[in-house]
Amino acid sequence: MERMDAAIQNLRLSGGRITHARKSVLQALVTARTHVTAEDLLNLVQADSPEIHVSTVYRTLDALEKLGVVDHVHLGHGRAVYHLTDNAHQHIVCERCSSVEEVPSRLFTRLGKDLMDNYHFKVRMNHFAVIGTCRKCLKETERTTSN
Ligand SMILES: [Zn+2]
Numbered sequence: 822m823e824r825m826d827a828a829i830q831n832l833r834l835s836g837g838r839i840t841h842a843r844k845s846v847l848q849a850l851v852t853a854r855t856h857v858t859a860e861d862l863l864n865l866v867q868a869d870s871p872e873i874h875v876s877t878v879y880r881t882l883d884a885l886e887k888l889g890v891v892d893h894v895h896l897g898h899g900r901a902v903y904h905l906t907d908n909a910h911q912h913i914v915c916e917r918c919s920s921v922e923e924v925p926s927r928l929f930t931r932l933g934k935d936l937m938d939n940y941h942f943k944v945r946m947n948h949f950a951v952i953g954t955c956r957k958c959l960k961e962t963e964r965t966t967s968n
């Protein structure tokens with residue numbers, strides 16, 4: 822419940838109104854724990870509050886994103902997924918097993934600074950995931966290539 826309170830507080834601080842629909846969407850994001858598509862969110866919200874209309878859910882998601890309380894990220898070829906902005910993180914995604922891991926944004930501070938200093942480019946690092954091979958899959962390839 823703490824995370825929900827924090828999300829509401831965050832919404833209030835961003836100057837957003839607290840409505841039933843907004844609360845429901847935030848609650849769904851807290852409950853989901855993992856990253857969910859807009860469709861997943863819609864299902865979660867309507868499971869609890871069937872009276873909230875589809876278009877309201879999408880509009881609310883959009884409003885929460887503009888307020889900076891919610892953000893979306895592209896983890897790979899699939900649809901965008903949503904998460905709360907309460908802990909700044911970046912995603913590393915394995916292209917073999919599709920596992921998603923969250924890593925602290927500060928790991929990319931240096932890269933962001935270099936891009937700014939050398940190209941005057943302000944990168945929005947967490948909008949896309951970093952794609953690669955996870956430790957588990959790396960181990961498997963090592964095993965098969967060494968045999
Ligand atoms: Zn996007």
Ligand SMILES: [Zn+2]
Pocket residue numbers: 856894904910912923
């Ligand atoms: Zn995330």
Ligand SMILES: [Zn+2]
Pocket residue numbers: 915916917918919920954955956957958959
């Ligand atoms: Zn993997």
